[in-house]
Amino acid sequence: AQKVTQAQTEISVVEKEDVTLDCVYETRDTTYYLFWYKQPPSGELVFLIRRNSFDEQNEISGRYSWNFQKSTSSFNFTITASQVVDSAVYFCALSLDSNYQLIWGAGTKLIIKP
Amino acid sequence: EAGVAQSPRYKIIEKRQSVAFWCNPISGHATLYWYQQILGQGPKLLIQFQNNGVVDDSQLPKDRFSAERLKGVDSTLKIQPAKLEDSAVYLCASSLVTGEQFFGPGTRLTVL
Numbered sequence: 001a002q003k004v005t006q007a008q009t010e011i012s013v014v015e016k017e018d019v020t021l022d023c024v025y026e027t028r029d030t031t032y033y034l035f036w037y038k039q040p041p042s043g044e045l046v047f048l049i050r051r052n053s054f055d056e057q058n059e060i061s062g063r064y065s066w067n068f069q070k071s072t073s074s075f076n077f078t079i080t081a082s083q084v085v086d087s088a089v090y091f092c093a094l095s096l097d098s099n100y101q102l103i104w105g106a107g108t109k110l111i112i113k114p
Numbered sequence: 115e116a117g118v119a120q121s122p123r124y125k126i127i128e129k130r131q132s133v134a135f136w137c138n139p140i141s142g143h144a145t146l147y148w149y150q151q152i153l154g155q156g157p158k159l160l161i162q163f164q165n166n167g168v169v170d171d172s173q174l175p176k177d178r179f180s181a182e183r184l185k186g187v188d189s190t191l192k193i194q195p196a197k198l199e200d201s202a203v204y205l206c207a208s209s210l211v212t213g214e215q216f217f218g219p220g221t222r223l224t225v226l
Contacts, residue, residue, distance in 0.1 A: 035214060043203060045157070045217040091156055100145070101170065102215065104156035 002027045004094050006105035013082055014113050021077045021108045023092030029053075031097040034068065034075045039107070040088040051075065079110075087112045116140065118218035120206050126224045132194040135221045139187070139208030145169075147215060148181055148191050149205040157205055163189065196225045 003026040013019050025034065036048040049059060051068050059066045063080045079086055089109045093102040119138040127133050139146050145164050149157035160179065162169040165186035174181065178197070183189040193200055203222050207215040 037217075042219075043222070044219045045205065045207075047214050047216060050214045099162075099169070100209070101159060101162060102157075107156055 002029075002094060002096065002103045004092055004103055004105035006090075006092055006108050008108045009106070010109040010111065012111040012113060015084055016081050018078060018080050019082050019110065019112075021079075021090050021092075021110065023075045023077065023105060025073050025075065025092070025094045027094060027096065029096050033095045033097075033100075035093040035095070035102065036066065036075075036077050037091045037093065038088045039091065045091070048077075082110075082112045084112050084114055086110060118206055118208050118216055120204075120218035120221055122221055123219060124222050124224075126226065127196055129198055129225050130195040132192065133196055133223065134190050134192045135204050135206075135223075137189045137191070137206030137218060139189070139206070140216055143208035143210055143216075144186070145209045146183055146189050147207040147209075148189070149207065151203045151205055151220070153202075160191070193223075196223075198225050201225045 005024045008022055032053045034051045038046045038048055049066055056068050056070060065078045067076045087110060089107045091107045092105040095102050118140055121136050125133055147162050148160045150160055151157045160174045161171040161181045163183040166183050179193055181191045201224050203220040205217055205220045207217045209215045
């Protein structure tokens with residue numbers, strides 16, 4: 001069965017600190033895709049990144065970086081020098097090659113204090 | 115490029131009333147999804163369309179929920195009659211067949 005676990009329910013840090021959000025996934029498929037979405041207080045889910053199972057290169061986009069490790073089935077997300085605007089709920093998700101439906105983690109609420 | 119449009123943004127109804135939500139996906143996106151998101155939880159897929167055909171509606175409570183996507187573009191989701199537990203945000207998303215999903219702003223439904 002497929003599953004995504006985000007063990008951190010809520011994280012609170014002070015602005016400018018670095019923070020890592022954990023995501024662990026389970027699947028027996030060899031082809032799959034991993035995603036991160038951001039849901040700010042306004043409610044709209046914003047796509048951040050998509051990574052396929054054959055590409056283990058880490059990705060950096062400005063202050064955001066993602067670490068994909070197949071050996072530990074993890075796809076962790078790091079925000080460097082956090083800002084108040086980063087406060088949101090962050091969801092990790094998995095989709096399979098068969099139907100592309102998203103299997104969602106429970107989300108991690110990130111609070112950045114000024 | 116315009117994003118996914120949804121209306122209304124907010125709706126308050128009494129239980130047993132009917133309600134309908136509308137979604138206009140990103141132009142060219144063949145796949146359209148409706149999700150229900152209850153406060154504090156991740157989105158739950160209700161129905162997935164590809165063009166105007168249903169791919170998966172296994173989690174749609176068909177006794178009260180219905181959805182259609184005429185002409186493979188716009189879609190409507192209806193609840194009739196509404197129950198208290200239907201209070202949630204209803205999200206519409208669209209994607210190319212194999213791509214990432216892009217979400218609309220959602221409709222926040224309150225059933226009193």
